[in-house]
Amino acid sequence: QVQLVESGGRLVQAGGSLKISCVASEPTFENFAMGWFRQAPGKERAFVAAINRHPGSAYSADSVKDRFTMSRDNANDTVVFLQMNNLKPEDTAVYYCAAFDPRFYGLRPIPFVERWGKGTLVIVSA
Secondary structure, three states, rough: OOOOEOOOOOOOEEEOOOOEEEEOOOOOOOEEEEEEEEOOOOOOOOEEEEEEOOOOEEEEEOOOOOOOOEEEEEOOOOOEEEEEOOHHHHHHHEEEEEEEOHHHHHOOOOOOOOEEOOEEEEEEEO
């Protein structure tokens, strides 16, 4: 089973930027689309962004689409990123990498995720 490991989460000031990464244990895009989700304290896990095997594909939740961008390492089919700009305190959350059936790509919400990472914590201070 593919394993996902997130990294890069840290404390950042409001207005700042941060790029977090997810590395898969094997190439993923042949069988999965990839996504980022987040879970803030006391809230349910929520969709953030997704990308599939097609170059240039990516979409984000309406709440972050002007600030967050998901991308992939085109030279390495095991790495995806989430670039987060103009961070706000309400972006504080554990960010999870996810792999899901590519047939669900484009949906909001993603109805089922097959693989989850353990998450990386992003804290945005006011």
